[in-house]
Amino acid sequence: MLAIVSAPTNLGLRPPEPGTVPGTAKAPEALREAGLYSRLAELGARDAGTVLPGRYVDDDETRPSGEVRNQAALVDHARRLAERLDRVWTAGAVPLVIGGDCSLVIAAGLTDAAPEGRGLIHVDGHTDFRHPAISDECARVAGEDLAAAIGLHWPAISDIDGRGPYFDAERTVHIGCRDDDPNLERVRAAIGAVAPASEVILHGGARVAARVREVADQGAGYWLQVDVDVLDPEVMPAVDAPTPGGLRADELVALLQGLAPRAIGASVTIFDPDLDPDGRYASLLTDVVVNGLSELGAELGDEI
Structure with missing residues:
Protein backbone atom coordinates (compact mmCIF):
# COMPACT_ATOMS: atom_id res chain seq x y z
CA MET A 1 0.00 0.00 0.00
CA LEU A 2 1.15 3.51 -0.82
CA ALA A 3 1.17 6.10 1.96
CA ILE A 4 1.31 9.72 0.79
CA VAL A 5 3.34 12.06 3.00
CA SER A 6 3.14 15.79 2.33
CA ALA A 7 6.40 17.64 2.96
CA PRO A 8 5.81 21.27 1.96
CA THR A 9 9.32 22.56 2.43
CA ASN A 10 11.21 25.26 0.57
CA LEU A 11 14.10 25.46 3.07
CA GLY A 12 16.76 24.20 0.66
CA LEU A 13 16.18 26.81 -2.05
CA ARG A 14 17.45 30.31 -2.67
CA PRO A 15 14.77 33.05 -2.77
CA PRO A 16 13.51 33.80 -6.29
CA GLU A 17 14.20 37.47 -5.55
CA PRO A 18 15.64 39.09 -2.41
CA GLY A 19 13.00 39.15 0.28
CA THR A 20 10.72 36.63 -1.46
CA VAL A 21 9.94 32.99 -0.67
CA PRO A 22 10.15 29.98 -3.06
CA GLY A 23 6.77 28.53 -3.95
CA THR A 24 7.58 24.81 -3.64
CA ALA A 25 6.00 24.75 -0.17
CA LYS A 26 2.64 25.09 -1.95
CA ALA A 27 3.16 22.02 -4.15
CA PRO A 28 1.45 19.32 -2.04
CA GLU A 29 -1.81 21.27 -1.79
CA ALA A 30 -1.69 22.33 -5.44
CA LEU A 31 -1.29 18.69 -6.44
CA ARG A 32 -4.07 17.68 -4.06
CA GLU A 33 -6.32 20.20 -5.79
CA ALA A 34 -5.26 18.77 -9.16
CA GLY A 35 -6.53 15.35 -8.04
CA LEU A 36 -3.30 13.54 -7.21
CA TYR A 37 -4.30 12.38 -3.75
CA SER A 38 -7.81 11.29 -4.74
CA ARG A 39 -6.58 9.41 -7.79
CA LEU A 40 -3.97 7.55 -5.75
CA ALA A 41 -6.60 6.84 -3.08
CA GLU A 42 -8.71 5.15 -5.74
CA LEU A 43 -5.72 2.84 -6.30
CA GLY A 44 -5.54 2.01 -2.59
CA ALA A 45 -3.18 4.71 -1.26
CA ARG A 46 -3.74 6.35 2.11
CA ASP A 47 -2.92 9.84 3.29
CA ALA A 48 -0.14 9.69 5.91
CA GLY A 49 -0.36 13.35 6.83
CA THR A 50 1.92 16.37 6.60
CA VAL A 51 5.34 17.13 8.05
CA LEU A 52 5.50 20.91 8.24
CA PRO A 53 8.82 22.73 7.90
CA GLY A 54 10.05 25.64 9.97
CA ARG A 55 9.83 29.18 8.66
CA TYR A 56 11.86 30.07 5.58
CA VAL A 57 14.33 32.89 6.14
CA ASP A 58 16.39 34.69 3.51
CA ASP A 59 19.47 34.81 5.74
CA ASP A 60 22.22 35.55 3.22
CA GLU A 61 23.24 38.71 5.07
CA THR A 62 23.48 37.10 8.51
CA ARG A 63 24.31 33.42 7.95
CA PRO A 64 27.73 32.35 9.31
CA SER A 65 30.37 31.05 6.91
CA GLY A 66 30.26 27.28 6.56
CA GLU A 67 26.51 27.05 7.08
CA VAL A 68 23.74 26.50 4.53
CA ARG A 69 20.57 28.54 4.23
CA ASN A 70 17.94 27.68 6.87
CA GLN A 71 20.28 25.03 8.27
CA ALA A 72 18.72 24.48 11.70
CA ALA A 73 15.18 24.36 10.33
CA LEU A 74 16.23 22.07 7.48
CA VAL A 75 17.92 19.57 9.81
CA ASP A 76 14.93 19.60 12.17
CA HIS A 77 12.55 18.94 9.28
CA ALA A 78 14.72 16.09 7.98
CA ARG A 79 14.66 14.40 11.39
CA ARG A 80 10.90 14.72 11.74
CA LEU A 81 10.26 13.53 8.19
CA ALA A 82 12.53 10.53 8.81
CA GLU A 83 10.42 9.64 11.85
CA ARG A 84 7.26 9.80 9.72
CA LEU A 85 8.84 7.56 7.08
CA ASP A 86 9.77 5.05 9.76
CA ARG A 87 6.16 4.94 10.95
CA VAL A 88 4.96 4.34 7.39
CA TRP A 89 7.35 1.43 6.86
CA THR A 90 6.58 -0.05 10.29
CA ALA A 91 2.90 -0.03 9.32
CA GLY A 92 3.72 -2.06 6.22
CA ALA A 93 3.23 0.72 3.66
CA VAL A 94 5.50 2.36 1.08
CA PRO A 95 5.97 6.14 1.42
CA LEU A 96 5.47 8.55 -1.43
CA VAL A 97 6.67 11.98 -0.29
CA ILE A 98 5.22 14.96 -2.10
CA GLY A 99 7.48 17.97 -1.66
CA GLY A 100 8.76 20.50 -1.39
CA ASP A 101 12.35 20.86 -2.52
CA CYS A 102 14.90 18.12 -3.07
CA SER A 103 16.68 18.56 0.25
CA LEU A 104 14.06 16.00 1.30
CA VAL A 105 16.37 13.20 0.20
CA ILE A 106 18.33 13.72 3.43
CA ALA A 107 15.38 12.48 5.47
CA ALA A 108 15.41 9.19 3.58
CA GLY A 109 18.99 8.72 4.78
CA LEU A 110 18.12 9.31 8.43
CA THR A 111 15.53 6.57 8.77
CA ASP A 112 15.79 3.51 11.01
CA ALA A 113 13.15 1.23 9.49
CA ALA A 114 14.42 1.21 5.89
CA PRO A 115 16.47 -1.82 4.78
CA GLU A 116 20.21 -1.74 5.38
CA GLY A 117 22.20 -1.38 2.18
CA ARG A 118 19.46 0.50 0.35
CA GLY A 119 20.57 2.38 -2.73
CA LEU A 120 19.62 5.77 -4.11
CA ILE A 121 18.35 6.66 -7.57
CA HIS A 122 18.48 10.43 -8.04
CA VAL A 123 16.40 11.65 -11.01
CA ASP A 124 17.05 15.32 -11.62
CA GLY A 125 17.70 17.77 -14.41
CA HIS A 126 20.92 18.77 -12.61
CA THR A 127 23.55 16.72 -10.82
CA ASP A 128 23.05 18.71 -7.58
CA PHE A 129 26.67 17.92 -6.77
CA ARG A 130 28.01 21.26 -5.60
CA HIS A 131 29.90 20.76 -2.33
CA PRO A 132 32.57 22.58 -0.28
CA ALA A 133 35.53 20.72 -1.78
CA ILE A 134 34.81 22.01 -5.27
CA SER A 135 32.88 25.26 -4.76
CA ASP A 136 32.85 28.37 -2.59
CA GLU A 137 29.18 28.89 -3.46
CA CYS A 138 27.65 26.29 -1.11
CA ALA A 139 24.54 27.70 0.51
CA ARG A 140 21.42 25.86 -0.66
CA VAL A 141 20.99 22.15 -0.10
CA ALA A 142 18.54 21.82 -2.99
CA GLY A 143 21.51 22.26 -5.34
CA GLU A 144 23.80 20.11 -3.22
CA ASP A 145 21.60 17.20 -2.14
CA LEU A 146 23.30 14.44 -4.13
CA ALA A 147 26.70 15.42 -2.73
CA ALA A 148 25.23 15.53 0.79
CA ALA A 149 23.58 12.14 0.35
CA ILE A 150 26.92 10.41 -0.19
CA GLY A 151 28.82 12.35 2.48
CA LEU A 152 30.50 15.13 0.48
CA HIS A 153 29.21 18.15 2.36
CA TRP A 154 29.73 19.88 5.70
CA PRO A 155 29.01 17.35 8.47
CA ALA A 156 26.11 19.41 9.79
CA ILE A 157 24.29 18.43 6.58
CA SER A 158 25.92 15.19 5.44
CA ASP A 159 26.43 13.53 8.84
CA ILE A 160 23.38 14.47 10.90
CA ASP A 161 23.37 12.52 14.18
CA GLY A 162 26.44 10.61 12.96
CA ARG A 163 24.34 8.86 10.30
CA GLY A 164 26.35 9.79 7.22
CA PRO A 165 27.02 8.95 4.55
CA TYR A 166 23.32 8.32 4.07
CA PHE A 167 23.82 6.23 0.93
CA ASP A 168 26.72 4.16 -0.36
CA ALA A 169 28.19 5.98 -3.36
CA GLU A 170 28.65 2.68 -5.23
CA ARG A 171 24.89 2.04 -4.96
CA THR A 172 23.94 5.56 -5.96
CA VAL A 173 22.71 6.42 -9.45
CA HIS A 174 21.99 9.76 -11.10
CA ILE A 175 19.64 10.08 -14.07
CA GLY A 176 18.62 13.14 -16.01
CA CYS A 177 21.27 15.86 -16.03
CA ARG A 178 22.07 17.62 -19.26
CA ASP A 179 25.23 16.80 -21.17
CA ASP A 180 26.72 20.19 -20.36
CA ASP A 181 26.21 19.93 -16.60
CA PRO A 182 29.42 21.35 -15.06
CA ASN A 183 29.74 18.48 -12.57
CA LEU A 184 28.86 15.59 -14.86
CA GLU A 185 32.35 14.08 -14.96
CA ARG A 186 32.83 14.49 -11.21
CA VAL A 187 29.59 12.62 -10.61
CA ARG A 188 30.57 9.85 -13.03
CA ALA A 189 33.75 9.35 -11.02
CA ALA A 190 32.02 9.45 -7.63
CA ILE A 191 28.95 7.19 -7.88
CA GLY A 192 27.86 3.85 -9.27
CA ALA A 193 26.18 4.95 -12.50
CA VAL A 194 25.09 8.04 -14.41
CA ALA A 195 22.57 8.32 -17.26
CA PRO A 196 22.14 11.84 -18.63
CA ALA A 197 18.79 12.86 -20.08
CA SER A 198 20.22 12.33 -23.56
CA GLU A 199 20.64 8.61 -22.81
CA VAL A 200 17.03 8.29 -21.71
CA ILE A 201 15.89 10.13 -24.82
CA LEU A 202 18.05 7.92 -27.07
CA HIS A 203 17.42 4.51 -25.51
CA GLY A 204 14.12 4.94 -23.69
CA GLY A 205 13.24 5.01 -20.03
CA ALA A 206 12.60 1.28 -19.67
CA ARG A 207 16.05 0.35 -20.96
CA VAL A 208 17.83 2.91 -18.77
CA ALA A 209 15.83 1.80 -15.73
CA ALA A 210 16.84 -1.82 -16.28
CA ARG A 211 20.53 -0.85 -16.47
CA VAL A 212 20.66 1.31 -13.37
CA ARG A 213 18.52 -0.98 -11.19
CA GLU A 214 21.38 -3.46 -11.21
CA VAL A 215 23.63 -0.83 -9.61
CA ALA A 216 21.27 0.60 -6.99
CA ASP A 217 19.42 -2.55 -5.99
CA GLN A 218 21.56 -5.12 -4.23
CA GLY A 219 18.55 -6.89 -2.78
CA ALA A 220 17.53 -4.09 -0.41
CA GLY A 221 15.81 -1.78 -2.90
CA TYR A 222 16.51 1.93 -3.22
CA TRP A 223 15.07 5.33 -2.46
CA LEU A 224 13.81 7.11 -5.60
CA GLN A 225 14.23 10.90 -5.61
CA VAL A 226 12.45 12.59 -8.53
CA ASP A 227 13.01 16.26 -9.19
CA VAL A 228 10.54 17.38 -11.85
CA ASP A 229 13.03 19.69 -13.55
CA VAL A 230 14.23 16.49 -15.24
CA LEU A 231 11.42 17.35 -17.65
CA ASP A 232 12.17 19.75 -20.46
CA PRO A 233 11.03 23.32 -19.70
CA GLU A 234 8.74 23.19 -22.72
CA VAL A 235 6.90 20.46 -20.80
CA MET A 236 7.41 21.66 -17.21
CA PRO A 237 8.47 25.31 -16.79
CA ALA A 238 7.11 25.56 -13.23
CA VAL A 239 10.46 24.90 -11.54
CA ASP A 240 13.15 27.15 -10.11
CA ALA A 241 15.89 26.26 -12.63
CA PRO A 242 14.41 25.14 -15.97
CA THR A 243 17.10 23.75 -18.28
CA PRO A 244 16.65 22.77 -21.95
CA GLY A 245 17.38 19.23 -23.06
CA GLY A 246 15.10 17.38 -20.67
CA LEU A 247 12.59 14.58 -20.99
CA ILE A 264 11.34 1.34 -0.99
CA GLY A 265 9.85 4.82 -1.29
CA ALA A 266 10.03 7.97 -3.39
CA SER A 267 10.00 11.74 -3.17
CA VAL A 268 8.70 14.10 -5.86
CA THR A 269 10.07 17.60 -5.61
CA ILE A 270 10.70 21.12 -6.93
CA PHE A 271 7.32 21.81 -8.56
CA ASP A 272 6.46 25.49 -7.92
CA PRO A 273 2.75 26.37 -8.12
CA ASP A 274 3.61 30.09 -8.12
CA LEU A 275 4.79 29.47 -11.70
CA ASP A 276 1.59 27.60 -12.64
CA PRO A 277 -1.24 30.14 -12.30
CA ASP A 278 -3.86 28.14 -14.20
CA GLY A 279 -2.93 24.72 -12.78
CA ARG A 280 -2.08 23.06 -16.09
CA TYR A 281 1.33 21.86 -14.92
CA ALA A 282 -0.07 20.50 -11.68
CA SER A 283 -2.46 18.42 -13.79
CA LEU A 284 0.40 17.22 -15.98
CA LEU A 285 2.51 16.28 -12.95
CA THR A 286 -0.45 14.48 -11.40
CA ASP A 287 -0.70 12.30 -14.52
CA VAL A 288 3.05 11.60 -14.45
CA VAL A 289 3.03 10.58 -10.77
CA GLU A 303 11.78 -6.90 2.04
CA ILE A 304 10.49 -3.67 3.63
Whole structure:
Protein backbone atom coordinates (compact mmCIF):
# COMPACT_ATOMS: atom_id res chain seq x y z
CA MET A 1 0.00 0.00 0.00
CA LEU A 2 1.15 3.51 -0.82
CA ALA A 3 1.17 6.10 1.96
CA ILE A 4 1.31 9.72 0.79
CA VAL A 5 3.34 12.06 3.00
CA SER A 6 3.14 15.79 2.33
CA ALA A 7 6.40 17.64 2.96
CA PRO A 8 5.81 21.27 1.96
CA THR A 9 9.32 22.56 2.43
CA ASN A 10 11.21 25.26 0.57
CA LEU A 11 14.10 25.46 3.07
CA GLY A 12 16.76 24.20 0.66
CA LEU A 13 16.18 26.81 -2.05
CA ARG A 14 17.45 30.31 -2.67
CA PRO A 15 14.77 33.05 -2.77
CA PRO A 16 13.51 33.80 -6.29
CA GLU A 17 14.20 37.47 -5.55
CA PRO A 18 15.64 39.09 -2.41
CA GLY A 19 13.00 39.15 0.28
CA THR A 20 10.72 36.63 -1.46
CA VAL A 21 9.94 32.99 -0.67
CA PRO A 22 10.15 29.98 -3.06
CA GLY A 23 6.77 28.53 -3.95
CA THR A 24 7.58 24.81 -3.64
CA ALA A 25 6.00 24.75 -0.17
CA LYS A 26 2.64 25.09 -1.95
CA ALA A 27 3.16 22.02 -4.15
CA PRO A 28 1.45 19.32 -2.04
CA GLU A 29 -1.81 21.27 -1.79
CA ALA A 30 -1.69 22.33 -5.44
CA LEU A 31 -1.29 18.69 -6.44
CA ARG A 32 -4.07 17.68 -4.06
CA GLU A 33 -6.32 20.20 -5.79
CA ALA A 34 -5.26 18.77 -9.16
CA GLY A 35 -6.53 15.35 -8.04
CA LEU A 36 -3.30 13.54 -7.21
CA TYR A 37 -4.30 12.38 -3.75
CA SER A 38 -7.81 11.29 -4.74
CA ARG A 39 -6.58 9.41 -7.79
CA LEU A 40 -3.97 7.55 -5.75
CA ALA A 41 -6.60 6.84 -3.08
CA GLU A 42 -8.71 5.15 -5.74
CA LEU A 43 -5.72 2.84 -6.30
CA GLY A 44 -5.54 2.01 -2.59
CA ALA A 45 -3.18 4.71 -1.26
CA ARG A 46 -3.74 6.35 2.11
CA ASP A 47 -2.92 9.84 3.29
CA ALA A 48 -0.14 9.69 5.91
CA GLY A 49 -0.36 13.35 6.83
CA THR A 50 1.92 16.37 6.60
CA VAL A 51 5.34 17.13 8.05
CA LEU A 52 5.50 20.91 8.24
CA PRO A 53 8.82 22.73 7.90
CA GLY A 54 10.05 25.64 9.97
CA ARG A 55 9.83 29.18 8.66
CA TYR A 56 11.86 30.07 5.58
CA VAL A 57 14.33 32.89 6.14
CA ASP A 58 16.39 34.69 3.51
CA ASP A 59 19.47 34.81 5.74
CA ASP A 60 22.22 35.55 3.22
CA GLU A 61 23.24 38.71 5.07
CA THR A 62 23.48 37.10 8.51
CA ARG A 63 24.31 33.42 7.95
CA PRO A 64 27.73 32.35 9.31
CA SER A 65 30.37 31.05 6.91
CA GLY A 66 30.26 27.28 6.56
CA GLU A 67 26.51 27.05 7.08
CA VAL A 68 23.74 26.50 4.53
CA ARG A 69 20.57 28.54 4.23
CA ASN A 70 17.94 27.68 6.87
CA GLN A 71 20.28 25.03 8.27
CA ALA A 72 18.72 24.48 11.70
CA ALA A 73 15.18 24.36 10.33
CA LEU A 74 16.23 22.07 7.48
CA VAL A 75 17.92 19.57 9.81
CA ASP A 76 14.93 19.60 12.17
CA HIS A 77 12.55 18.94 9.28
CA ALA A 78 14.72 16.09 7.98
CA ARG A 79 14.66 14.40 11.39
CA ARG A 80 10.90 14.72 11.74
CA LEU A 81 10.26 13.53 8.19
CA ALA A 82 12.53 10.53 8.81
CA GLU A 83 10.42 9.64 11.85
CA ARG A 84 7.26 9.80 9.72
CA LEU A 85 8.84 7.56 7.08
CA ASP A 86 9.77 5.05 9.76
CA ARG A 87 6.16 4.94 10.95
CA VAL A 88 4.96 4.34 7.39
CA TRP A 89 7.35 1.43 6.86
CA THR A 90 6.58 -0.05 10.29
CA ALA A 91 2.90 -0.03 9.32
CA GLY A 92 3.72 -2.06 6.22
CA ALA A 93 3.23 0.72 3.66
CA VAL A 94 5.50 2.36 1.08
CA PRO A 95 5.97 6.14 1.42
CA LEU A 96 5.47 8.55 -1.43
CA VAL A 97 6.67 11.98 -0.29
CA ILE A 98 5.22 14.96 -2.10
CA GLY A 99 7.48 17.97 -1.66
CA GLY A 100 8.76 20.50 -1.39
CA ASP A 101 12.35 20.86 -2.52
CA CYS A 102 14.90 18.12 -3.07
CA SER A 103 16.68 18.56 0.25
CA LEU A 104 14.06 16.00 1.30
CA VAL A 105 16.37 13.20 0.20
CA ILE A 106 18.33 13.72 3.43
CA ALA A 107 15.38 12.48 5.47
CA ALA A 108 15.41 9.19 3.58
CA GLY A 109 18.99 8.72 4.78
CA LEU A 110 18.12 9.31 8.43
CA THR A 111 15.53 6.57 8.77
CA ASP A 112 15.79 3.51 11.01
CA ALA A 113 13.15 1.23 9.49
CA ALA A 114 14.42 1.21 5.89
CA PRO A 115 16.47 -1.82 4.78
CA GLU A 116 20.21 -1.74 5.38
CA GLY A 117 22.20 -1.38 2.18
CA ARG A 118 19.46 0.50 0.35
CA GLY A 119 20.57 2.38 -2.73
CA LEU A 120 19.62 5.77 -4.11
CA ILE A 121 18.35 6.66 -7.57
CA HIS A 122 18.48 10.43 -8.04
CA VAL A 123 16.40 11.65 -11.01
CA ASP A 124 17.05 15.32 -11.62
CA GLY A 125 17.70 17.77 -14.41
CA HIS A 126 20.92 18.77 -12.61
CA THR A 127 23.55 16.72 -10.82
CA ASP A 128 23.05 18.71 -7.58
CA PHE A 129 26.67 17.92 -6.77
CA ARG A 130 28.01 21.26 -5.60
CA HIS A 131 29.90 20.76 -2.33
CA PRO A 132 32.57 22.58 -0.28
CA ALA A 133 35.53 20.72 -1.78
CA ILE A 134 34.81 22.01 -5.27
CA SER A 135 32.88 25.26 -4.76
CA ASP A 136 32.85 28.37 -2.59
CA GLU A 137 29.18 28.89 -3.46
CA CYS A 138 27.65 26.29 -1.11
CA ALA A 139 24.54 27.70 0.51
CA ARG A 140 21.42 25.86 -0.66
CA VAL A 141 20.99 22.15 -0.10
CA ALA A 142 18.54 21.82 -2.99
CA GLY A 143 21.51 22.26 -5.34
CA GLU A 144 23.80 20.11 -3.22
CA ASP A 145 21.60 17.20 -2.14
CA LEU A 146 23.30 14.44 -4.13
CA ALA A 147 26.70 15.42 -2.73
CA ALA A 148 25.23 15.53 0.79
CA ALA A 149 23.58 12.14 0.35
CA ILE A 150 26.92 10.41 -0.19
CA GLY A 151 28.82 12.35 2.48
CA LEU A 152 30.50 15.13 0.48
CA HIS A 153 29.21 18.15 2.36
CA TRP A 154 29.73 19.88 5.70
CA PRO A 155 29.01 17.35 8.47
CA ALA A 156 26.11 19.41 9.79
CA ILE A 157 24.29 18.43 6.58
CA SER A 158 25.92 15.19 5.44
CA ASP A 159 26.43 13.53 8.84
CA ILE A 160 23.38 14.47 10.90
CA ASP A 161 23.37 12.52 14.18
CA GLY A 162 26.44 10.61 12.96
CA ARG A 163 24.34 8.86 10.30
CA GLY A 164 26.35 9.79 7.22
CA PRO A 165 27.02 8.95 4.55
CA TYR A 166 23.32 8.32 4.07
CA PHE A 167 23.82 6.23 0.93
CA ASP A 168 26.72 4.16 -0.36
CA ALA A 169 28.19 5.98 -3.36
CA GLU A 170 28.65 2.68 -5.23
CA ARG A 171 24.89 2.04 -4.96
CA THR A 172 23.94 5.56 -5.96
CA VAL A 173 22.71 6.42 -9.45
CA HIS A 174 21.99 9.76 -11.10
CA ILE A 175 19.64 10.08 -14.07
CA GLY A 176 18.62 13.14 -16.01
CA CYS A 177 21.27 15.86 -16.03
CA ARG A 178 22.07 17.62 -19.26
CA ASP A 179 25.23 16.80 -21.17
CA ASP A 180 26.72 20.19 -20.36
CA ASP A 181 26.21 19.93 -16.60
CA PRO A 182 29.42 21.35 -15.06
CA ASN A 183 29.74 18.48 -12.57
CA LEU A 184 28.86 15.59 -14.86
CA GLU A 185 32.35 14.08 -14.96
CA ARG A 186 32.83 14.49 -11.21
CA VAL A 187 29.59 12.62 -10.61
CA ARG A 188 30.57 9.85 -13.03
CA ALA A 189 33.75 9.35 -11.02
CA ALA A 190 32.02 9.45 -7.63
CA ILE A 191 28.95 7.19 -7.88
CA GLY A 192 27.86 3.85 -9.27
CA ALA A 193 26.18 4.95 -12.50
CA VAL A 194 25.09 8.04 -14.41
CA ALA A 195 22.57 8.32 -17.26
CA PRO A 196 22.14 11.84 -18.63
CA ALA A 197 18.79 12.86 -20.08
CA SER A 198 20.22 12.33 -23.56
CA GLU A 199 20.64 8.61 -22.81
CA VAL A 200 17.03 8.29 -21.71
CA ILE A 201 15.89 10.13 -24.82
CA LEU A 202 18.05 7.92 -27.07
CA HIS A 203 17.42 4.51 -25.51
CA GLY A 204 14.12 4.94 -23.69
CA GLY A 205 13.24 5.01 -20.03
CA ALA A 206 12.60 1.28 -19.67
CA ARG A 207 16.05 0.35 -20.96
CA VAL A 208 17.83 2.91 -18.77
CA ALA A 209 15.83 1.80 -15.73
CA ALA A 210 16.84 -1.82 -16.28
CA ARG A 211 20.53 -0.85 -16.47
CA VAL A 212 20.66 1.31 -13.37
CA ARG A 213 18.52 -0.98 -11.19
CA GLU A 214 21.38 -3.46 -11.21
CA VAL A 215 23.63 -0.83 -9.61
CA ALA A 216 21.27 0.60 -6.99
CA ASP A 217 19.42 -2.55 -5.99
CA GLN A 218 21.56 -5.12 -4.23
CA GLY A 219 18.55 -6.89 -2.78
CA ALA A 220 17.53 -4.09 -0.41
CA GLY A 221 15.81 -1.78 -2.90
CA TYR A 222 16.51 1.93 -3.22
CA TRP A 223 15.07 5.33 -2.46
CA LEU A 224 13.81 7.11 -5.60
CA GLN A 225 14.23 10.90 -5.61
CA VAL A 226 12.45 12.59 -8.53
CA ASP A 227 13.01 16.26 -9.19
CA VAL A 228 10.54 17.38 -11.85
CA ASP A 229 13.03 19.69 -13.55
CA VAL A 230 14.23 16.49 -15.24
CA LEU A 231 11.42 17.35 -17.65
CA ASP A 232 12.17 19.75 -20.46
CA PRO A 233 11.03 23.32 -19.70
CA GLU A 234 8.74 23.19 -22.72
CA VAL A 235 6.90 20.46 -20.80
CA MET A 236 7.41 21.66 -17.21
CA PRO A 237 8.47 25.31 -16.79
CA ALA A 238 7.11 25.56 -13.23
CA VAL A 239 10.46 24.90 -11.54
CA ASP A 240 13.15 27.15 -10.11
CA ALA A 241 15.89 26.26 -12.63
CA PRO A 242 14.41 25.14 -15.97
CA THR A 243 17.10 23.75 -18.28
CA PRO A 244 16.65 22.77 -21.95
CA GLY A 245 17.38 19.23 -23.06
CA GLY A 246 15.10 17.38 -20.67
CA LEU A 247 12.59 14.58 -20.99
CA ARG A 248 9.07 14.52 -22.34
CA ALA A 249 6.36 13.46 -19.94
CA ASP A 250 5.96 10.03 -21.55
CA GLU A 251 9.71 9.42 -21.33
CA LEU A 252 9.70 10.19 -17.61
CA VAL A 253 6.67 7.95 -17.06
CA ALA A 254 8.41 5.05 -18.79
CA LEU A 255 11.53 5.61 -16.66
CA LEU A 256 9.53 5.72 -13.43
CA GLN A 257 7.51 2.65 -14.34
CA GLY A 258 10.79 0.78 -14.70
CA LEU A 259 12.17 2.06 -11.39
CA ALA A 260 9.14 2.20 -9.09
CA PRO A 261 8.53 -1.53 -8.36
CA ARG A 262 11.89 -1.98 -6.60
CA ALA A 263 11.80 1.37 -4.77
CA ILE A 264 11.34 1.34 -0.99
CA GLY A 265 9.85 4.82 -1.29
CA ALA A 266 10.03 7.97 -3.39
CA SER A 267 10.00 11.74 -3.17
CA VAL A 268 8.70 14.10 -5.86
CA THR A 269 10.07 17.60 -5.61
CA ILE A 270 10.70 21.12 -6.93
CA PHE A 271 7.32 21.81 -8.56
CA ASP A 272 6.46 25.49 -7.92
CA PRO A 273 2.75 26.37 -8.12
CA ASP A 274 3.61 30.09 -8.12
CA LEU A 275 4.79 29.47 -11.70
CA ASP A 276 1.59 27.60 -12.64
CA PRO A 277 -1.24 30.14 -12.30
CA ASP A 278 -3.86 28.14 -14.20
CA GLY A 279 -2.93 24.72 -12.78
CA ARG A 280 -2.08 23.06 -16.09
CA TYR A 281 1.33 21.86 -14.92
CA ALA A 282 -0.07 20.50 -11.68
CA SER A 283 -2.46 18.42 -13.79
CA LEU A 284 0.40 17.22 -15.98
CA LEU A 285 2.51 16.28 -12.95
CA THR A 286 -0.45 14.48 -11.40
CA ASP A 287 -0.70 12.30 -14.52
CA VAL A 288 3.05 11.60 -14.45
CA VAL A 289 3.03 10.58 -10.77
CA VAL A 290 -0.09 8.40 -11.02
CA ASN A 291 1.06 6.66 -14.19
CA GLY A 292 4.71 6.40 -13.19
CA LEU A 293 4.68 5.66 -9.46
CA SER A 294 1.47 3.80 -8.67
CA GLU A 295 3.43 0.51 -8.52
CA LEU A 296 5.93 1.90 -6.02
CA GLY A 297 7.46 -0.96 -4.03
CA ALA A 298 5.29 -3.57 -5.70
CA GLU A 299 8.14 -6.08 -6.18
CA LEU A 300 9.62 -5.81 -2.70
CA GLY A 301 7.07 -7.80 -0.73
CA ASP A 302 8.42 -8.60 2.74
CA GLU A 303 11.78 -6.90 2.04
CA ILE A 304 10.49 -3.67 3.63
